[in-house]
Amino acid sequence: MNSEKNLPYLLLLPTLTLLAIVTIFPIIYSLVVSFSGYDTFGNSIGFTGIDNYSNVLTNGDFWNAIYVTLLFTMLSVSIEITLGFTLANMVSKDGKAMQYLRWLLIIPMMLSPLVVAVVFRLMLNTDMGIINYLLQSIGLPKINFLGEASLAFASLVFVDIWQWMPMCFLIILAGLQALPRDPFEAAAIDGATKFQIIRFITIPMLKPIIIVALVIRTMDALRTFDQVFVLTQGGPGTSTETISYLMYRSAMKFTDFGFASAGLFIVLIITIVISTLLIRMMNTSQAKG
Numbered sequence: 001m002n003s004e005k006n007l008p009y010l011l012l013l014p015t016l017t018l019l020a021i022v023t024i025f026p027i028i029y030s031l032v033v034s035f036s037g038y039d040t041f042g043n044s045i046g047f048t049g050i051d052n053y054s055n056v057l058t059n060g061d062f063w064n065a066i067y068v069t070l071l072f073t074m075l076s077v078s079i080e081i082t083l084g085f086t087l088a089n090m091v092s093k094d095g096k097a098m099q100y101l102r103w104l105l106i107i108p109m110m111l112s113p114l115v116v117a118v119v120f121r122l123m124l125n126t127d128m129g130i131i132n133y134l135l136q137s138i139g140l141p142k143i144n145f146l147g148e149a150s151l152a153f154a155s156l157v158f159v160d161i162w163q164w165m166p167m168c169f170l171i172i173l174a175g176l177q178a179l180p181r182d183p184f185e186a187a188a189i190d191g192a193t194k195f196q197i198i199r200f201i202t203i204p205m206l207k208p209i210i211i212v213a214l215v216i217r218t219m220d221a222l223r224t225f226d227q228v229f230v231l232t233q234g235g236p237g238t239s240t241e242t243i244s245y246l247m248y249r250s251a252m253k254f255t256d257f258g259f260a261s262a263g264l265f266i267v268l269i270i271t272i273v274i275s276t277l278l279i280r281m282m283n284t285s286q287a288k289g
Contacts (some may be wrong), residue, residue, distance in 0.1 A: 034261035052262035062263060064238050065246040066270075072153070072242060073221040076160040080217055081210060083161070085170030089198065092176050102173070109166040117230035120159050121146070124231075149239035151231045156240055159227050164220070168213045175209030176202070211282040215275055222271050243267050 037048040056062050070218035087105060091098045108116070123129050124145040132142045145155050182204070187197050203210075225244040228234060234241030234249065241249075243263065 006220070017117055030267065032262045033257050034265055036258050038255055038257050048258065054260040056263045056266055057072050059259075061238060061241070061246060062243075065241050065243040068238075068240060068265075068266075069224070069244075071221060072157060072160070072224065073218060075216065076164070077217045077221050078159050078288075079157075079161050080165040080168045081172075081214060084170075084172050084207075084213065087165075087169050088173040092173060100253050106166040106170055108163045109170075111163065113163065113226040114120065114230065116159065116163050118163075120155070120227075121231050124285045133265055138248045146232055147236060149236050152236060152240050156224075156227050156231060159231065160221065160224065164217060168217060171213040171216070172206065172209060175206050179205050192205065208282050211278060215278045215282070218278065219271060219275055222267070222274070 030098075032050055035047055035049065037045040037051070046054075075201065084199055087247045091101050091105070104159070111221060126132060126144045127143075131145070143151065146152050180273050183201050184197060187201055223244050224242050225248065228240055228242050229248070232240040234245050247263045247267075249261040250256045
């Protein structure tokens, strides 16, 4: 009898062990590293207390990276949610054409972020990119998309939107198709316009689903690295240097592993706080509903 009770735990043991190896151990190790100092050759010089954390919090590059990351997250996620909601409403109707369009819209999110970044780097190239070729073919001058601060940042936002808007679209579409049809039919009979139906029925009923998409995309955007690494490497200057890329640069280029680990734990705390606030918004909206 006891063996039958213990069987589920025994079956879960290999998975739990693997999770412990690939997640729990690295987190604990990183925490230890964040309280350690390293020389220019990457050799540990022992325990340094909270020096790494104080160095991070007084570092100008860190706060610049926080600003860039938050601005990037707010712009990309807000546009992705808006476009995802709009497209979900457009293709929520039944029909083969709409079904094919849905499949087409979710293709970008199936691609590797690294591959997407490489393709866009080629497309945005000043001298050989297809976008500048098309601009020149209609008589417009070439644009240095990745060499000017504002354009490089806008390019990162655009690439992120292109790849991850489909995720928001898919989540919102699933929520939209699960909504009861009675309120919409009653509103249509009463003469409500499409805009009124969306504003007063669709959005309030979809609010928990929208917040779910918002939480998932916010947590993902806060740790953006691939696009920055391939497209701009944080430049020009530090105009596109996100927190993930700054910590990569600190660890891999300057062997300051303690600084990088401390910075990432601070960002982890910020991410947890933001996610908790968003989840509370979701729970509040569900309680009111």
